[in-house]
Amino acid sequence: MLLSVRLLGPPEISFEGRGLKFGRKKALALLCYLATEGGRYPRRELAELLWPKSDERRARADLRSILTRIRKTLEVRLLAIEGDLLGVEPRGIELDLRTLEAAVSLARSETSQTSPGESKDHDAVGRRDLIAHLEETLGTYRGEFMEGFSLEDAPEFEMWLEAERARWRGVFGELCERLSRLQAEAGRLGEATETTRLWTRYAPLKEEAHLRLVELLSDAGESERALLAYENFRGTLSRELETEPSLRMRELAECLREEVEQRASLGTSLARSAATTSPLSALEVPFAGRQEEFGTLVSEYHACLSGEESRVIAVIGEAGIGKTRLAKEFLVWAKARGADALEGAATEGAGLPYGPLVEAVRPRLEKERAPDDLLEDAWLSELSRLLPELKERYPDLPPPASGEGETAKGALFEAIARTVGELSSRAPVVLFLDDLQWADATSLEVLDYAGRRWAEQGAPVLLLIAARSEEPEASSSFERWVPSLGRSMPVRTLTLGPLGNHDVEGLLRHLTNTDSEPAGIPEYPDEKPEGSDKVRAELERFGERLAAETGGQPFYFIETLKALLEEGKLVVRTHPDGGGVLGVSPALRVQSDLSRLLPHSVREVIITRLSRLSPTAADLLAAGAVLGRGFGFESLVGVASLEESEGLRGLDELVGRRLLLEEGGGREGEEGPPMYVGATYSFSHEKIRQVAYTEGGQARRWVLHRRAFEVLGGSGASPAELARHALAG
Known part of the structure; x- marks a missing residue:
């Protein structure tokens, strides 16, 4: 078993999981010094380091005393004694300093193999493993070297402590810097940002760390947060050192201010409806949920510049998913950089x-x-x-x-x-x-x-x-x-896929100003300002329902808010700092059924998509709308009353148009139309099912429900499901 010596943070010595106590600080100091420095040192030199005010005879006697204490505490042969020389056996200890240093060496070798903009032919699996290893190593950093430890009566040891703290602070910073670059190159901007935040926490006055943080936030499209990080650093420098950031960092801040202004204008313009003027147009709709994709655009732009080559980025997704917004946000960023x-x-x-x-x-x-x-x-x-x-x-x-x-x-x-x-x-x-x-x-x-x-x-x-x-x-x-x-x-x-629930809820928090609501400003007209914690909790639950109902589709999200505004369940009020803030009625916060809410604009978009279907695909979709969720191919063609070959062609069309999603199962048949085996199908969005159901008309729904009752009756459907179709047909 190895002796565990952890010096990053408060010093901890343990053996077989049991913490060891030495009783005297200088015993711990000596062991930590020898473990850190390695090699062998004369007894006289060590005695002078720890007992500078004692004569040589007394100092050497104290040294012998603590060596005896160390031997008894360790219970293992760790001290290396060669005549007058003392040291520790390096093979007998597990030192966190070595782990950190080895990780930095690995990161150096990886990041030095390629320069920005060059193509990287490294094994992707190996790169992922390296990042995982570096992240694990980063987690062992508990704080400064021997944090909180000091020997006031040993000034040379104190000087050594300060030098080591500066050294290991630099090693830790290099690991953070190199790891953040590897994470960013892998498209993991969120992790890269958190790594850099950790760096700035332990290096509050190091501009390199804060500049990296500002650049990463900017590259992720988060101009406001990047500017806030800059202002925080500028304030710290002014307070602690009475100086200001470098010219490069100040110029970047000016670019960010320009971006923030242009984005505020862009967010407001995108909230407006082309056909009608909505109260939502008074709000700034923030850019959210696309940080990783935005980071990819920035990375490709930098590669284009550094490699002096043309590049192409194709952004693919359904109508209303946010392709144009992502591109326009990126154009704002690029124009701010010339x-x-x-x-x-x-x-x-x-x-x-x-x-x-x-x-x-x-x-x-x-x-x-x-x-x-x-x-x-x-x-x-x-x-x-x-x-x-x-x-x-x-x-x-x-x-x-x-x-x-x-x-x-x-x-x-x-x-x-x-x-x-x-x-x-x-x-x-x-x-x-x-x-x-x-x-x-x-x-x-x-x-x-x-x-x-x-x-x-x-x-x-x-x-x-x-x-x-x-x-x-x-x-x-x-x-x-x-x-x-x-x-x-x-x-x-x-x-591009739908926004995550967290992103939708974050958008609502931004629009309602929930995170920074000033005292005395109620969430809704005539509502008392007290109970803000309760209001926030209710808004959080409303955000969860809104995320579930819109399915993370940005266009559906905005249009749902507009519909709620028209119904008076939301209002836009003026914030004291200017701009608009969304107020949510108490009734909507506490209990709201959004499933029946289908904004006219959303309905029109879906109808346009459905109008492009072939007659066979349209019949299948109407049958699927009646069946509801999670239906099989045989049920679908049975309710639509189609031949199997026709049904397969129509199903291919619906899946290809992303109106239906296929889950599980597979396809068989190398010749002719593919056979769908064991798969289940569901609508890509509940709003699509609602429109397909209502657009079919009452007579068609009656016929389809009757067929569904007959088809499902022999397939073991639940009584409740059969009753639903019997009542509707």
Whole structure:
């Protein structure tokens, strides 16, 4: 068994799990000194270190006394005595200092193998294991070296203590810094932030630690928290050292202030309804729940800059899941750091050739003082095919020289590629194209061409594209196009899912100002301000119901709040600091059934999705709406009264459009339509089931319930379930 020596934090010596007490502080001091320093030391030197005010004879006698005490306490041969030299056997102790030092060496070897922006060919499993090991080591850090221990009558030992504390503080800081970078590279920004917070806790005056924390919060899209971390550090420096942060950190803070202002405007604008003015438009809807995805965008942007290469990020998700908000928040971040941001979008049914690119490039060239300095006249002339206003601005432009057909097309492609490429020579370019599942084939073709040209030039262009996942027909050409784009430059795909319950509840806390409610400001008109703890508890329960009802779908969340505002169950009041705060009625906080609440805007979005279904898929969905939750394929086709082959085609469509979710089971059959075996199906969102159920009409529901009663009657359904269908049919 090894003797455990833990010196990070208050010193602890234990053997076989039993703590050892030495009775005299200097006995503990000697053992800790020898364990830390290693090697062998003359008795005279050790005696002078611990008893500097005693003569040599007395000091050596005291040393012999504590050596005897150490031997009796340890009960193991640990002391190494060679004539006049003393030490400890390193193989006999388990020292937390060694564990920390070894972990830092491992982290150094890993982080030194690659530099930021370079491709990393390391084994992903090995990297995860390393991070787990470093995190475990970090957990052994209980505090400063020999925290709380001192020998006032031994000044040289005190000097040694202070030097060791500074040394191990630095080793701990290096571990935090390197671990946080590994965590961030792995896309774990939350863990990286917590690691850095731990670093700042033990190094309150070290700018490197606080700068890292501010950068990580900023990279996660949390500008407000990043700015707060900066202000806290600035206040500490002013208080303790009467100084201020470095110029680099002050400049970063200015960028953050600009981001916070732009995000406040963006959050307010996104709360507004295009059709009606809602009281919710007075509120700032915060950016929440996408920190990891935002961190990925930031990481790809940095890689684009440091590697001098173009990159692509495809953000995929259903309508209303937050693709556009994520992209626009990132554009705010990038513009604050000097990037040139271009924005365009494809439109359903428009099919205009080059439409998204024209929308992105036109406003940028309008701001350009001298486009003829950006492009040669020949390329401006080609570009004027899409932007005829260039001819008005430059009437002397020569006519396009490329003629017609494929030659003209190639020249136009080159003009578009050159425009963005030249802009990127001045500043990094982020080209954001939204709803690209609706893009025409020509737009995709020119992006493919331009991507190859940017990659050849090493142009710092980040192509950020967003597309819906529930439109298989519209996005089929898009889905084929993305892999082809990956042949010329790196492509990263981000698939957005619903927000977690914690994020939805956090949004509600922000909107209701629950975390920092000033005294005397009630949550709702005419409500007494006392009992704030009770109000918070009720709001927390309401937040849980709201999260469950909206399923974490951001669009459903906002539209549900609007509907509750229209019903008077929510109000927007003015906060003393300006802006709006959401007030929740006591009745809604305590007891509220949100399941019957279906905002008109949500209904319209769902109806639009359902209108694109084939007749077979629509029949299956109506049957599923009647069956409810967790139904099998045989029940579904039986209630829909469809042949098995028809049902399989319709089911593929519903699963492909993310209207139904498949759980368990599998598919069989290598030829022909796949056979769904043993799987159960449920609606991807309860609101979709509600709309599918009501849109079918009363007569169809009556028929479907009657069929459900007949089909389920022979499958062992519960009496309650059969009774439900019998009463409805």
